[in-house]
Amino acid sequence: MKKIFLGILATGLLVLGSCDNKDWTEDSSATTNAIGQRLPDEAVQLQNPYSVANMLQAYADLRTGGDIERAKEISGITTTHFYVKFKPENEDTMDLLKQDSTLVVYNYPLDVAFPEGYDTSSYRDEGIPDDQPGFQYAAIPVNRPMPDVQHEILAELFIPDEDKIVDGKGEVPSPVQINGISAEELVEHSLLLTGNLEPEERGLASRSKWRPAGRITMQDDLLGTIGVEGLKVEARRWFTTHVGFVNSAGYYSCDGTFRNPANYSYKYERYDFEIRKGWLFSTAKLDGPKKTGNWDVHHGTTSIHSFYSTIFRAAHHYYYKNILGLRRPPQNGFWKTQLKIKAINEVNTDFDGNANPARRFLGLGSHIHIYNPQNNRFDTYGTTIHELTHASHWSMSSGSNFTNTEKIVKESWARGVERSLTRMVYTNYETGYNRLRYTGMVHDALDGFKTRISTSYYTDSNPFTPLTRSYQDQVSGYTIRQMEDALQNQKTWNAWRDKIKSMFVNSTENNLDATFTFWNTQ
Template sequence: MKKALDNLKKSNASSKLSSIKDIEITTTHLYLRFKPKNQEELNILAIDSTLVLYDYPLDYEITEIGYYYRDPEVSDDQPTYQYCAIPVDKKLPKGVEYELIANLFIPDEDNVDSTEGKTSGKLYSSDLIDSLVDEALRITNNLDMALHNKSSKVSASKWRPAGKIKVWDDVQNTFVGVEGVQVRARRWFTTHRGFVKADGSYSCDGRFRRDANYSIDWDRHYFALQDGLLNGATYNGPKKRGNWDLNLKDDKQAYYATIFLAAHDYFYRHNYGLRKPSNTGGLGRITIKAREANGKSSHAEARKLYGGSDISLKAWGDPSHLVYGTTIHELAHASHKNIDRDAYIDLTWKGWISPCTPSSESCDHPGPTGADARRVMETWATTVEIVLTNLR
């Protein structure tokens, strides 16, 4: 930015920008790389909703739509690095190692209600901020010259990221809104966010002048989907100017979206007063590993002790209502445990641990006590599954 400012001061543009001599290039944001060692440290970061975290470096161009990036330096038993840009005066979460990558000067490009922008506590004209950002992009070979060379006012106008995110519902035989999911629009180190409504529409909380990278993180405060070992389930969308509309069907992202809808409904919508599977979220949020497998799904909190997830979901290829119902079923097990932890642990011991310890063959024959314990656990979860699934 300092070089960009020097270039503007030397150019003829400085005569048109009255406040250019007064502008100061000072650090407004810090570009950080967090290095969580386990799921617990990852959850510490998740507690702070003001941290906009990405699992890939923000100073690299995203050239391909995809799922997630994993840093090659990180071992398989640890979460990948998390990147973000934060205001210089923000307090950081304790207990997670981080590295300062760079000091940043980020002017306010939005200026929603004014022709002036505020940077480092001072007001500058939006023309000055626009020129400064354009020059910084030009000298780093990141300026879209096709857009820059257009002289029309429309080409440089600010736009608000918005659109619709929907997923196919086999029962309703139509696309339905993925209510509650957060859509993010990022241009380099600046991110604007918006939550999807019941009808699928969303609108982000800020504007850009140029193209932005859209993305989705399939998580909320109380739960998080995982794709692979300790990787958050994400979707890196297109880089574009204008609305991003997405209809998901018969693919991995549709699988994620349906699981997300079930978890969101359980935690945030209709649940007949059932206790949440997690009371606190954040450090105690439920992790759901969305496996590309079809088999017996399960809930086992103990898996988190060795880097696993609370819920292992194996409903790949099932119709959407079965994926939704299976997710509700496994969340109901977590909720059951949250009601009376000791009683649930006793049922688990009698129904699964004790019968299955000798051999896999003995696990298939738990005896009367074990069968009764399993029946109680499954009756609870199945009842909740039927009731909540029928509310859709």
């Protein structure tokens, strides 16, 4: 648990103001939808231009004088994809869908036109209880194994224009030919037959291709405009989705091209973790516009997406970037599940976050909760690192060791990692310490000699009790990975100390007793 402390930062740090400019006004124009809201009245069920039947009809019109049977014989049109509705019954079966990192699924049907501003994360098919995952929709290639989740094949598809960039050089494969006509001509005519060809889209075959790209940034209190590194941006048109990943400067470029407008969106999610909001199964996400050309987004400091983005950045750091040799938090995979982090849009005066592995086992909750979106972004980042450290500690412990570990051990370790990893991004970051619970033992073991002053101690009955004490910290030179290795499966304060001394040779280890004693004294 990350308790609220007054963060102490060097006075040289500059706190920057808010900047709310963005190409897509995600906060002001988006419709807020209640939990479980069904298909809105303004939504339109579309005829499917990519169904094999409609593609054959389009080919017949263009090449065989309307003769469908002849079209079947000579066109080469056959099923390339299945349009599938998955029906996960619970969190466990939902996690099965997420074990394949290349599978792109949506919580809403792909052949429905939703009104602009509709929050698709709120969509729920009729009859689905709110405590169960909703149906998930995807286009699955016919040669790909189907996930072992209950499903229904809604349509057989022929997708000849899935223009993927495959050589890593930004070059697009040559257009597909369907026995005498181009893929673009066939698709355009099928769009026309099914009533889906917009006036400005006529002449599709002669239109140039465009590649979805852009920049996703946020305004940070200290760092200014920064990229939301690691986000997976999706650009979807009908059943084809191209994806791109945001780099450290905020730029992304997707792995394919379109000739017509596509729907942009992104979720605050990666293979190993998911940021949730509000409702039980609702992934935090942003639906962008349907457009051609770049999609740029900037989240101001007061935007809820700035809160989501900061949590995402910290989780992405702990999972995929340099963490000084530490172990990663629980990872997704066979017999494992994606870590869920719930971003809670409310003020909590008791704590900024907490971690509870029991919520993970129940399959109904999020392992980690993060509160207080009004906090400085460096505080939210540090809180997320702190709670992820608890998750990592739980993951590396055997049996009930984590549950039965003393609180001073759990919180001192999380405090130490919080400081070390957060300072890799916010170089002057400091966190508060107290004796008996949220101690600075790890900090003292890593840095040089100093006079340590602690102004309070913490107990369950009297948290944050003022009482100033000091000692001469004469321990130095341990690494944070050594602290972690010694911590594994140690449940008590003294056992952790003794394991450090027995595992590692350090010229200051004779002073380690004084450090442990100081932090474990009122």
